[in-house]
Amino acid sequence: MVDPERANARIHFIFQIPSQLFAHLRAQVRALVRRDEIGLIGLGLLAGATSGLFVSGILAGSSFLHEWLFGQARVSSLAALGSPAQALAPLAGGLLLGFCGIFIRRWRPRRPVDPIEANALHGGRMSLRDSAIITAQTVISNGFGASVGLEAAYTQMGSGFASWLGRVFALRRNDMRTLVACGSAGAIGAAFGAPVTGAFYAFELILGTYTPFGLAPVGAAAIGGVLVARLLGSSGAFMGEVVAPSALSETEMALLLLLGVFCAAFGIAIMGAVRYVEAFFRWTRLPQAIQPALGGLAVGAMALVTPQVLGSGHGALFELFFGAGRPAIDLIVLALALKAIASVISIGSGFRGGLFFASLFLGAMMGEAYAAAIGALYPVIAPNAWVCAIVGMTALGVAIVGGPLTMSFLALETTGDFPLSLAMLSVSTVVSVIVRRLFGYSFATWRLHLRGESIRSAHDIGWMRDLTVGRMMRTDVATAPSWMTIAEFVERFPPGSAQWVAATDSSGRYEGMISLPDAHLVNLNAESSGARISALSRDPEGFLLAQMNIKLAAQLFEQSESEAFAVVDNEADRRVIGLLTEAHVLRRYAEELDKARRDLAGEIWTANS
Incomplete structure (x- = not known):
């Protein structure tokens, strides 16, 4: 007699095999992409070819609606409408779009992200589900006769799939941005039957810059999109070759x-x-x-x-x-x-x-x-x-x-x-x-x-927003009550114990920064040593919040000409939670800029290889 527990264990093991194989494949591809740019080129080609498939489907859906509503797949080529009733088609499309939007906003309250915004602010991260919704809305809009194009749907769906693909294989930020550009390159290349146009669309509008490192994956994606669209019979729908005189005076x-x-x-x-x-x-x-x-x-x-x-x-x-x-x-x-x-x-x-x-x-x-x-x-x-x-x-x-x-x-x-x-x-x-x-x-x-x-533009500035004051600050900030005398202060904080000390009132509210070297110099004067340290506090109204980004912090340092700011929990209570110096901000800013430059130049591949 068969043991039920053993049989269940076998069934469970059999069903685990596909997921284990996928996890192994995912790990191998991720390692290949991180180690060798050939892996990214392969993913770019896959993203571009899939974008060509999406372009064919989107165009077919729009053409079907045009044929159904207006009797002509290319509706704008009509000499006149077949009947006045056809003029109501955009109205019907607007009603359908508007009322569907009510349910979509309840279901997906967050605003969708397009490829340019994704690469500029979110490191290439897009929602495939939101992209599908935008694509469907665009097909409805264009199919019912609204005066809009389908290119936004092409790039949204192609880039959305590429972003999803990048998340599946846990790609790095710069690789994600490149893959999103590959999705757009394949989409535009397929839409116009023009691979060079698709590639440069990705460079100029989706990546925001041309990089030798991105040439191979983006170019492969554009070619892949065109080939798939041609295979499906939808590429080159833009127009035929125009012969024009080239000699210009x-x-x-x-x-x-x-x-x-x-x-x-x-x-x-x-x-x-x-x-x-x-x-x-x-x-x-x-x-x-x-x-x-x-x-x-x-x-x-x-x-x-x-x-x-x-x-x-x-x-x-x-x-x-x-x-x-x-x-x-x-x-x-x-x-x-x-x-x-x-x-x-x-x-x-x-x-x-x-x-x-x-x-x-x-x-x-x-x-x-x-x-x-x-x-x-x-x-x-x-x-x-x-x-x-x-x-x-x-x-x-x-x-x-x-x-x-x-x-x-x-x-x-x-x-x-x-x-x-x-x-x-x-x-x-x-x-x-x-x-x-x-x-x-x-x-x-x-x-x-x-x-x-x-x-x-699509230049990557998202890292500036991600790099917040809370991530850069020191949490071991020294504090001292503002009514303490200078003599007591220097006795409590000997030379070398700290560079900056935050002064606070009786309730712990921030009241300015004290420079420890300055306090020791002032203490050398016997007449001044009895004064309160509040007399030495710098910029009591100047402080940082943990959620501020590095760009805003650098601007505040430049405007105030201060060397250090306390980080407080909120503007109302002003309880000190950290310390940030201008030197550290500038150093981190320079490091991040250099990292972005090396990513664009593809130097990371040299290091990995």
Whole structure:
């Protein structure tokens, strides 16, 4: 007869085998990544390939909704809506999004983190569940016709999976940030069929810098994303190759630079307008669940005039470059104005999505309108309309999205024209400088700024917030009552026993710092030795709190010109819990900066190998 206990033990052992194998595999991969960058390249390739899979699924979901609601997968390429009832689709999408948001906020009250914020503040840590929610909301927004793009969903889902993958294998902070960039590189590469564009999107916008160490994993991720998307038949949906004349005269180059200036101003205006639309909806005091529906109603009304305002604009941009006939200039200007307004209202009213592709479409229309205007005023010097459209597309993309190299490489991989791409790089540089000087943010970092964050890029400043005064302070701080005489003080604290002593009142409340060398010098004067030590206390209103970060502490030291601060429990009681000196803060700050520099340079791999 079979022993039940022995049988149960065998069953338990059999079911433990997969978990033990996974734990062993996890340990091996983690050791490989920490020891050799080949492991990180492999994880980057996996993250990028998976991002290509996500891009295909997201695009299929959006196309299904477009086909179901509007009868056309590329909804913006419609010449007119099939029926006026289709104009209500954005309203329905807004209602669905708004009421689902009520339950989502109850279930997930914390605000989701996007890839830029994750790499800047959280060491690459993102929630895969939050990323999936944002992706679903973006598909609903775009699928029901709101004037938003899917690129935000692509990068959110790709980076969210990469972050989850990094947590599974317990990667280091800098490796996590690189892996998140790999997820975004694979997503953008797959979306546009452009691996170089995807890689530089990751460097410029997700990592915040180019590093030789990150080139291999990010490049592998971008290529992996493109290959998977091509395998699934969804890569290259951006547009076909545009053949444009590449010989530009000095006059044409000057006119294209002027177009870049106009695009920079237009991009700043669009980003600023989003803030005013959001402020308007807050002013109305309408329930947050209703606001997207009102935005969708406005977008639907504009779609009755031209369906090009719907969705991100893929189909309309394709028709602009490859349509049977060139559209009339008045129709282009009308579509340009309505698309810009629809995008601003969609984002400002609460639809999920971004302005990546909308900026490309708007820029192309702006370039066409610019070429027509120059042709009407000065036909002799009028530049080629297609060249203006491509340069306008690149310039407005730089103004809103950021990343001059990203947009320049997108134009290069679109046109295959290297000389023209050099001209677009010049325009992109000018636009980038103008926007940075006059506005200071890309659209993504501007949205974070409106929420109270101070970041301007994905540079890693999260370590500054993690390195708090509480982690740096000494807890063995000496204290003395402020009514003690100087003679008593020096007798209690002989030379060398301490450098700084915190003075407190009868209730233990902080009343300033006493320099022990200064007290011993003053004690040499017999007339002064009978005075209270409170006369020697420095900066009694200056103190630190344990939750302050190193950056704020350094600023307080600089402003007060003090050499040491007491750390108190709170501003009300001011009970001394520690001591922090300026020398220690500056030393730790320099050490962390050097560590960040070595991580970026990949020196850690040399040490490990």
